[in-house]
Amino acid sequence: MRSVWRLPALFLLGGAAAATGLALRGDPVTAAALLVLFVLLAAVHAPLIFPGAVSSAEARRRSAADGGPVVYWRPGCTYCLRLRLRLGRDATRLHWVNIWQDPAGAAAVRAATGGDETVPTVVVADRAHVNPDPAWVRRQLPART
Template structure:
């Protein structure tokens, strides 16, 4: 759990230190701007940007029932962020599994990627696809609807 928040918390801490240094030198507007920038970057790299994660077993069960793809991801992954932002509101139609929170999800990703935890890994109809194009994932969402 804490592992997912390590990067965002580190960014906020670093931003606070830099902002405090700028404020002590009399640059209050600069301090506020730097702190806001660090908080924004921390927010984008936090688990809050992604839809609620569920366990791998539950996601696979739901996917078998409704045909929607399962996305295995982890916080801080730029490719996962790209997929999430390019899907927009459609991202909520997928089943998301945070591999840092779910050991079964991490094992499923390693099994699909020759032992590597390469994310995002999108599983459609039991077939894993590593770092697929967001347009292709949108097409899979439409097919499952």
């Protein structure tokens, strides 16, 4: 199993185990609610929510070609999820780098943020912006052709 699927899988397994325990104790309503909560947590942390992650080098190359911003993110980050959801369909026009999969991406974030791995870090025109407002990011997108 790829490491990006570990957290969602743990949510699913943990939720299933807890819900089963509650159901066996005679509380099916709470069990169902708990299972739904854990399934939602797994979905939110699954890599499917984010457009296909690329390497840092590939993201920089694509950004140079089309002018799209590069977003450094990691699974489980609520601010990254907020950015992704607020961008909606426009999120596919950015280049997403998962810093847990790409050591060069993690190093780029540390260089931009003074040594920590604060995400989302959005790079526009070679300038890093830590946790920018999604509306600002949308304005940085190149015009559609």
